[in-house]
Amino acid sequence: MNKPPKIESDKNNPERVRKPDWIRVKAPVSKGYAETRKLMRELNLNTVCEEAACPNIGECWTKKHATVMILGDVCTRACAFCNVKTGMPRAVDKSEPGHVAEAAAKMGLEHIVITSVDRDDLPDGGASQFVKVINALRDQTPNTTIEILTPDFRNKASAAIEAIVAARPDVYNHNLETVPRLYPTIRPGARYYASLRLLESVKRHDPSIFTKSGIMLGLGEERLEVHQVMDDMRSAEIDFMTMGQYLQPTPRHTKVMEFVTPQNFNAYASIARAKGFLLVASSPLTRSSYHAGDDFARLRDARIKQLERAAKA
Ligand code: SF4
Numbered sequence: 001m002n003k004p005p006k007i008e009s010d011k012n013n014p015e016r017v018r019k020p021d022w023i024r025v026k027a028p029v030s031k032g033y034a035e036t037r038k039l040m041r042e043l044n045l046n047t048v049c050e051e052a053a054c055p056n057i058g059e060c061w062t063k064k065h066a067t068v069m070i071l072g073d074v075c076t077r078a079c080a081f082c083n084v085k086t087g088m089p090r091a092v093d094k095s096e097p098g099h100v101a102e103a104a105a106k107m108g109l110e111h112i113v114i115t116s117v118d119r120d121d122l123p124d125g126g127a128s129q130f131v132k133v134i135n136a137l138r139d140q141t142p143n144t145t146i147e148i149l150t151p152d153f154r155n156k157a158s159a160a161i162e163a164i165v166a167a168r169p170d171v172y173n174h175n176l177e178t179v180p181r182l183y184p185t186i187r188p189g190a191r192y193y194a195s196l197r198l199l200e201s202v203k204r205h206d207p208s209i210f211t212k213s214g215i216m217l218g219l220g221e222e223r224l225e226v227h228q229v230m231d232d233m234r235s236a237e238i239d240f241m242t243m244g245q246y247l248q249p250t251p252r253h254t255k256v257m258e259f260v261t262p263q264n265f266n267a268y269a270s271i272a273r274a275k276g277f278l279l280v281a282s283s284p285l286t287r288s289s290y291h292a293g294d295d296f297a298r299l300r301d302a303r304i305k306q307l308e309r310a311a312k313a
Helices: 031-042 057-062 096-107 127-140 157-166 180-186 192-205 223-235 262-274 292-312
Strands: 013-017 067-070 111-116 145-149 171-173 210-217 240-245 279-282
Touching: 031 057, 031 096, 067 096, 067 127, 096 111, 096 127, 111 127, 111 292, 127 145, 127 157, 145 292, 157 192, 171 292, 180 192, 180 223, 192 210, 192 223, 210 223, 210 292, 223 240, 223 262, 240 262, 262 279, 279 292
Parallel strands: 067 111, 111 145, 145 171, 171 210, 210 240, 240 279
Antiparallel strands: none
């Protein structure tokens, strides 16, 4: 693998590191971006694109692709990598499922990604709101395929998974985020094996639902630890793995330990493919919802080909 570039401070802001050239993105200025922003405001919807300060927002919103974040914009956890506010969230918005479906219909979405903050304060962790959103989408935009990116539903996962799987999303995503050794500092409120079990149980309940998970690179993980995460994901029968560069959203968040080169992202992708994932997305700007619609079409094709091969064998 290529040697990682040296981490340098930003001349204008010594607290922050200088991003390598391959991370630079265009400022969001397009008409499509402005229209997506206006619609989200009108319908009182939050997006992870804004809350997480995603570098792809200009590109995605220009194409009318946004990831809606349900259950408010305040999270009950405080992960060291995440830009979403921490605190005591507000009451659940009953009009949210209808608003999400309205946004999908107005944007003419073929594929939608729904995520949420962690809601450890709710008895079901927010699972019933995911179900209501899926049902509203099926009702109002039946041709839109649905991908959900859920929290880990700590201590409530079994009932939450059962309810959500019964609503039949097309893709169930839950991110492992990093290697297990870094959980105590990066994702202290979560447990690596609980997250793996969650994904495994989705597959056990309904093997037709695609499962997906991702990690961020550049947090100080070792190459062999990343390979181990791949093996763990495969043993949980996860179909789709994503890998992207961690970027420090503000100086109070955990620092970038390494900018992984595009060549090394490709090398990781080759190893992941060899381990048997149906699909792998791995590049500095990969995020779990980046190009999710196109990737869903690829996932479906990959499964059809796999079934055809199995039938011939
Ligand atoms: S990659 Fe995902 S989170 Fe980032 S802007 Fe695109 S849709 Fe939003």
